[in-house]
Amino acid sequence: MLSADGTFPVIVVAQQQETSEVVSLELALPDGSELPTWTPGAHIDVAVGAAGVRQYSLCGDPQDRHRWRIGVLLERDGRGGSRYLHRESAPGNTLTVSLPRNNFALEPSRDYIFVAGGIGITPILPMIAxxxxxxxxxxxxxxxxxxxSMAYLDEISEYGSRVRVLPQDECGLLPLDDILAGIGPDAQVYCCGPEPLLAAIEPVDSQRLHVERFRPRSVDEALGPDRDFTVKIASTGATIRVGEDQSIVDALEDAGIVVETSCREGTCASCETPVLEGEVCHRDSVLTAHEREQSASIMLCVSRARTDLLVLDL
Known part of the structure; x- marks a missing residue:
């Protein structure tokens, strides 16, 4: 089923227009066999023609092994990926996808606060279920x-008063101070949506806040200019110099070392690699503040080294 690059074909078996700009696509294997398992918060890569690859959250039922569902927002000023899917999503068409990955897993808890903005509702749907x-x-x-403009309102209405629908033109911006003011000491907070929402909620205790970005976070100017450094491959002892204008992924590929990567912008975690030695300058949009402090891994497509040498578990 899998090709050499870890992708495989699926058929669009159903299409549902959720709003004027959001379409749900249901995907199945061509032979009708069971799809790979997934858990709430997971996403897949979807090939979008000349626009490359985009990541979309699985938003259906994880117990349904024969169909996956994704929600696609038409971004009229985007780079073309969503336009491709809206154009090529007729039932019967074939798309190429990856195995599910989960950087936004739902941790066991007795208490949750879910915050969604716009298309950020998609990974939250299986979580609340x-x-x-x-x-x-x-x-x-x-x-x-x-x-x-808000998709899946009918679907979440069955949960009654547990759901607060707060359109900006009726209620203003999401009242984050009020939402978070009374949370219990053990509550886990999950948030997905546009960057201004995520930036506003991130001052919450990093041990309890979980966010997922569809686009890379802005690089902090305080990180300073890029500099060259050396990476060492632990399994072989080989050393590769990474130039100030190169990513680690590019430098490794130039040296003939292929690393799995998809988004190349620090949002999908496909290139996450353990770090055995050295200090990381994290520039990804996946790791939590606590994980960044530990520096046990690095996203090779965007992050760099603060030290002259970085030893990678490759």
């Missing part, structure tokens, strides 16, 4: 530009 099935205490705070 799982929390509800487990009998956990939870609330969802869902914002968007207008009620008409």
């Amino acid at each position: 799982a929390a509800h099935a487990e009998g956990a205490t939870w609330t969802l705070h869902y914002g968007g530009r207008t009620r008409q």
Whole structure:
């Protein structure tokens, strides 16, 4: 089923227009066999023609082994990936996808706060279903530009008062201070949405906050200019110099060392690699603040070294 690069074909078996700009696609294997397993928070890579690859959260039922569902927002000013999928998503068409990866896994808890902005509702949908099935205490705070632009409202309405729908044109920006003011000491907070929302919520205790970005976070100018450094491959002892204008991935590829990578912008974690020695200058949009402090791994496509030498477990 898998090709050499870890991808495989799926068929679009159903299409549902959720709003004027959001379409749901249901995907299945061509032979109707079972799809790989996944857990709430997982995403897949989807090939989008000349625009490359994009990541989309799985937003259906993890127990349904024969169909995957993704939600695609048409980004009119984007780079073309969403336009490709809206154009090529007719039932019967074939798409190329990857195995699921999960950088936004739902941790076991008895108490959750879910915050979603716009298309950020997609990874949250299976999360609230799982929390509800487990009998956990939870609330969802869902914002968007207008009620008409917010997808899956009918689907989440079955949860009643646990869900707060807060369109910006009716309620203003999501009231994060109010949402977070009364959270319990053991509550886990999950948030997905546009960058301004994530930046506003990130001052929350990093041990309890989980966020997922669809686009890379802005690089902190305080990190300073790029500099060259050396990476060492632990398994062979080979050393590769990384120029100030190169990514680690590019330098490794130039040396004939192929590393799995997809987004090349620090959002998908496909190139995450353990670090055995050296200090990392983290520039990804995946690791939590706590994980960055530990520096046990690095996203080779965007992050760099603060030290002259970085030893990688490759």
